[in-house]
Amino acid sequence: MTITRLTALGREEPSLLALAGRLLAVAESGLPRMLLPGGEAFAFTMAGRRAPDGSWSLERRGTSTRYAAITALGVRFLPEDRQRAVLAGRTAEEFTGLLVESLPAVTNLGDAALIAWAAAETGHPKLSDALARVDALDEEHRPQYTVEAAWVLSALAAARGTVDVERRFSAARDRLLRARLGDSPLFPHATGPGLLPWYRAHVSCFADQTYPLQALARAHASGDGDPEALAAAEACAARICALQGDGGQWWWHYDARTGGVVEGYPVYSVHQHAMAPTALFDLADAGGTDFGAAIRKGLGWMTDVPELAARPERREPMILDELGVTWRKVHRGDPRKAVRAARGLGVRVSPKLRLTPLDRVYRPVSVDRECRPYEFGWMLYAWEGGRI
Template sequence: MHTRTAATRRQREVDQGAARLVERLLELAPRGLAAAYLPDSAEFAQTVRGVAGSPTVRIRPEGVNPRYAAIAAMGLSRVPLEVQHDVLGGRTASEVAAMTAARVLGSTDPGAVALAAWAEAELTGSYPGRLLGRLRDLLSGGRPLPTVDTAWMLTAAVAADGLGPARDVLEPAAQRLLAHAGDQGTFPHLLPPQALPRWRAHVGCFADQVYPIQALARAAALTGESSWLAAANTTARMICGRQGREGQWWWHYDVRDGTVVEGFPVYSVHQHAMAPMALLDLLDAGGDDHRAEVARGVHWLDSHPEVVEELVSERWGLVWRKVARRERLKAARAAQAATSSVRAGNRLPGLDRILPPASVDHECRPYELGWLLYAWLDGGDLDD
């Protein structure tokens, strides 16, 4: 599969090395997704894990996750049909998207419903009416909603607009997001955040920032609503201003002032897929150009000064999930969140010495490779 695309060509204008690394990852991704695919049910595993033991190291798919099936289908929709057939046991990405949409109709997971609606609308061209109806009920029901799920609802409504009524999902989802953005554009983990314990309510993770950037940028491009694009720009400037010296996209942020609460783990998917996807969508919508920060983030996959071990596994076609602290039960996050809850800017000193970020997580979840393909490919733009 040839992997020089419109997006990587545009990235070459800023940093050729980063573009070459992305093209290398795009070559690997279909093989990694094939390892996570369960052909009997057309589902995707929760994760693919590297397992040591006799007679050799192997990889093992574990569990199932309909969210990941929708995301993997969206990524695979952008590769040639023969590649889709090879990965999906003769099926196409649109067929897997339709099967996933049918499977989640009775799901209680708002994120799975939103992603399935997005994938069904975008890949099959069908109006996901029943799924959008579920999203309308969730948005009007008054229950707290995760920020990520709400952003996906907004993006799903953008994808469905023009196929059928979607503005009654689009507008309340956008308003729910914007009502809870901090002064620096930082989003909390739950909307409203008061539904979380006090020690956690002021903290939003990286995903809580990038999915709203993407959703608001796409919604602004569709509707012409300039305040939504301005909000996406504000959040993008916040995360780019906090990016690590070696390109790390840090994990948790303080909603009150945008400062980093806890940096680790650094997730590979943030570096090669989620940040590029959101920031390139923002650029396409007429927002700020953050390709330099995208390049720095991608380069971390090779430089990763925290660990000696390589993160890109050519052998398996996978990218190992994260570089994390040597800790148990996310102790550093809990400690930093509790410390900063007293006053913005408070941090525990010496944490890198006590809990060094020196551990590689030998798993790869299929959504990571799905978003990689989706971020960097635009159906039909593959060339030599």
């Protein structure tokens, strides 16, 4: 019998199964509202506004190619009729085709890599064209942002069984492994010097961890096995899970040199319900450690937010079923992200410096009332994808 990730969740913690089902229903109802008129592109974000009578309204703002590609990656796991319901009558493959056709105008490596990844996973016939665009944008020996380098590797791993990508695959795999600083298990924000100012070159974010560990796990699973890649993914996963907050929080900024936390906030909903699960699930599917307990703990944060519970007057739900959104994050509300800047510079000088008075001055009790389509794309990928 095929066991889905949701089935396994129900066996381990039945109460969370209902929460996951609720979140997936929110995703399917919310994504169509994020499509721009014509159904060929997704908004960058949905911004919530509360009226004096307490009612909410949403406004589409901007457009995002990468968010559209991530959405296609997740929606492809739905039955065809539900794919069409989400994508204005198109299947995930058909929608990916629109993105592939747009590639000549795409200049961002990450956007191109995500489109190629979606083309590989949906079986699009122009996969080779998508990979060629990635190759054209990925200048050899030039440092890249780690997230985008990870997406390149994931795309190549997904394409490996269809197209000959071995040379590019090996280079992308080696680039990620070489990016780590010293013996730290965590990944930096860029794969080499030159992209970041000196004073924040050591600071990396949660996405800089989940996407590389996912890519390396998928690289291991895509061929005859790659113990070095799997070990690197394992070490990164073990570290972020060891640092996970008592309330299930996945923290935001890390010191890539030491493997410690620089600044925990904001806590993002997408990390809790989607990005951590999809990366850790892919690691387990590749034969790595099962970090299911950490996944479940993080998911529970969505309805039990300790930051807001500590201030009853600020308490509000992170999931709004009727609007089809999950609010984006809980944050400090500090001007110009002062805490992150101070702590980043502080640990640059002294890795153990914490500047704890900042926690009392800027408490994490503010809610960012936005929701972005990629959040639901990764949620669908995490919970509807994969078979145990």
